[in-house]
Amino acid sequence: MTDIEPESFIADIVSSNVHEARISAIKEMAMLSSKVEGAASLAWGLPSFRTPEYIREGVSRLLAEDVDAGKYTLPDGLPQLRELAASRHKAETGLTISAEDNVLISAGNMQGLNTLFHTMLDPGDEIILTDPCFASHIQQIKLFSGKPVYWPLDEEQNWQLDVDLLPSLITDKTQAIVLVSPSNPTGKIFTREELMRVGKIARQHKLLVIIDDPYSDFVYDHKEKYFNLASVEEFKEHVVYLYSFSKSCAMSGWRLAYMVMPAELKREALKVHDATMICAPRISQLAGIVALSEPSDHREQFADILKSRRELICHRLDKASHIFSNNDPEGAYYAFPKILVPHTSSRDFAIDLLNNARVTVTPGSAFGPSGEHHVRMAYCVDEDTINLAFDRIEDYFESHL
Numbered sequence: 001m002t003d004i005e006p007e008s009f010i011a012d013i014v015s016s017n018v019h020e021a022r023i024s025a026i027k028e029m030a031m032l033s034s035k036v037e038g039a040a041s042l043a044w045g046l047p048s049f050r051t052p053e054y055i056r057e058g059v060s061r062l063l064a065e066d067v068d069a070g071k072y073t074l075p076d077g078l079p080q081l082r083e084l085a086a087s088r089h090k091a092e093t094g095l096t097i098s099a100e101d102n103v104l105i106s107a108g109n110m111q112g113l114n115t116l117f118h119t120m121l122d123p124g125d126e127i128i129l130t131d132p133c134f135a136s137h138i139q140q141i142k143l144f145s146g147k148p149v150y151w152p153l154d155e156e157q158n159w160q161l162d163v164d165l166l167p168s169l170i171t172d173k174t175q176a177i178v179l180v181s182p183s184n185p186t187g188k189i190f191t192r193e194e195l196m197r198v199g200k201i202a203r204q205h206k207l208l209v210i211i212d213d214p215y216s217d218f219v220y221d222h223k224e225k226y227f228n229l230a231s232v233e234e235f236k237e238h239v240v241y242l243y244s245f246s247k248s249c250a251m252s253g254w255r256l257a258y259m260v261m262p263a264e265l266k267r268e269a270l271k272v273h274d275a276t277m278i279c280a281p282r283i284s285q286l287a288g289i290v291a292l293s294e295p296s297d298h299r300e301q302f303a304d305i306l307k308s309r310r311e312l313i314c315h316r317l318d319k320a321s322h323i324f325s326n327n328d329p330e331g332a333y334y335a336f337p338k339i340l341v342p343h344t345s346s347r348d349f350a351i352d353l354l355n356n357a358r359v360t361v362t363p364g365s366a367f368g369p370s371g372e373h374h375v376r377m378a379y380c381v382d383e384d385t386i387n388l389a390f391d392r393i394e395d396y397f398e399s400h401l
């Protein structure tokens with residue numbers, strides 16, 4: 001026995017930023033859920049799809065043939081993948097960018113964002129996040145001693161942007177505005193008009209707009225409504241666009257994404273990326289080359305399946321209108337209903353639902369202050385799981401209300 005308390009020793013050496021951070025409620029619920037046998041989980045936005053066969057086969061081939069497949073790549077990624085990313089960017093946005101100057105391959109959008117925040121933030125610097133927003137954006141900013149500034153979305157208008165409010169949130173510490181459209185957790189798509197106004201405000205105040213895009217392949221009824229602010233030439237120096245392979249190619253475990261950014265920012269971000277990551281895993285970059293170079297209709301197939309799951313969950317939420325009120329999601333694969341039954345907090349509600357009804361949802365409070373009294377339900381799971389979850393929710397509240 002020593003006279004040093006191991007716990008207090010660790011507490012002393014852990015940074016206060018880390019000590020105060022929390023693991024995301026999404027993962028917390030997933031971990032709690034794994035301990036409840038047979039729980040029907042709508043917690044984690046992990047689609048049921050398998051990485052498409054042509055990608056898996058292409059990678060096996062390359063692994064067998066490419067003697068360099070197990071080695072590092074250049075810090076900003078394989079030139080061929082960067083060229084393919086630049087071509088995809090041209091096809092999606094109409095803008096010509098340089099694979100050399102503007103593209104950085106990352107190990108997923110989370111690592112890309114982490115690199116960006118690391119590159120940008122001095123203590124106290126501010127990043128504007130929509131509220132609700134993606135939970136991990138909040139944590140990442142705080143880990144770099146930055147300050148998330150919440151920009152409340154308008155729930156009455158199905159969580160649309162309130163652009164009139166934006167200028168009042170900007171201070172001399174503001175660095176950037178982060179947008180996710182279609183949104184996690186609300187499924188909202190922001191309009192061209194709203195986004196153009198955001199772009200103009202960002203340019204006027206010399207800010208970046210960071211577009212975190214895992215979901216643009218999953219837009220349902222109104223495809224024409226989706227607008228990518230990265231397609232506007234006049235905002236090119238103010239937009240960082242992050243495209244993830246995780247959801248669009250069912251490659252979440254491969255950890256692969258690319259960032260398109262102004263050349264000067266890439267030069268700075270590369271220092272961080274090199275010092276912390278060296279490069280995205282080469283094998284995943286090879287998978288990205290296959291994904292972007294071979295024709296495939298898997299994205300449409302995924303979107304069709306997700307669309308019918310969306311119809312199902314909206315129908316089940318409508319039937320449960322004594323428990324939840326819901327705005328129908330327009331894209332991604334999340335519903336974000338408001339809890340109508342008596343409860344203390346969304347976290348207590350979620351834990352109660354897990355323990356007593358064996359249904360896992362994510363508490364809305366994880367997504368910012370406006371998320372309280374809501375839950376996020378990921379409908380990327382199969383239809384049986386959605387039905388089981390709602391059968392159990394209905395049974396539970398029938399006997400408890």
Ligand SMILES: Cc1ncc(COP(=O)(O)O)c(C=O)c1O
Pocket residue numbers: 045107108109110111134180184212214244245246252255256257
């Ligand atoms: C908004 C948002 N950003 C980033 C991620 C993570 O993306 P990646 O797997 O590319 O790190 C997710 C995953 O759920 C997400 O919803």
